[in-house]
Amino acid sequence: MNRQIKVLGKVQGVFFRKSTQKKAVELGLTGWVKNEEDGSVLVEIEGDLHSILAMQSWLRLGPPNAEVKELEISNADEKGYEDFLILQ
Template sequence: MNRQIRVSGKVQGVFFRKSTQKKALELGLTGWVKNEEDGTVLVEIEGDLPSILAMQSWLRLGPPNAVVENLDIITGEERAYEDFLILE
């Protein structure tokens, strides 16, 4: 199962990517996270539905100091990622 999630709000400069990576690995998810030029953070995750739903719930709050305003969630094609990476 694959989800692409765009997180908007105060989500850059607050360790959002590193915290997202840590949470994804805890949940056994694969994929990536990266900052976008428009100030959002884009996350692509793959895994089982309970883990994906847990990650979506976590992303609604984000790490301390983040202020999440919105999540845009799209179901995507599985890509068989092997790890969860922070992309530049």
């Protein structure tokens, strides 16, 4: 299962990508996270439904200094990622 999630709010400059990577690895998810030019963070995750739903719940809060306003969630085709990376 694959989900692409755009996280909107105060989500850059608050260790959001590193925290997201840590949580994804903890949940056994693969994929990536990156900052977008519009100030949002884009996450693509693959794994089982339970882990993806747990990650979505975590993303609604984010790390301590983040202020998440909204998640835009869409389904995508599985890509077969092996790791969870932070992209530039």
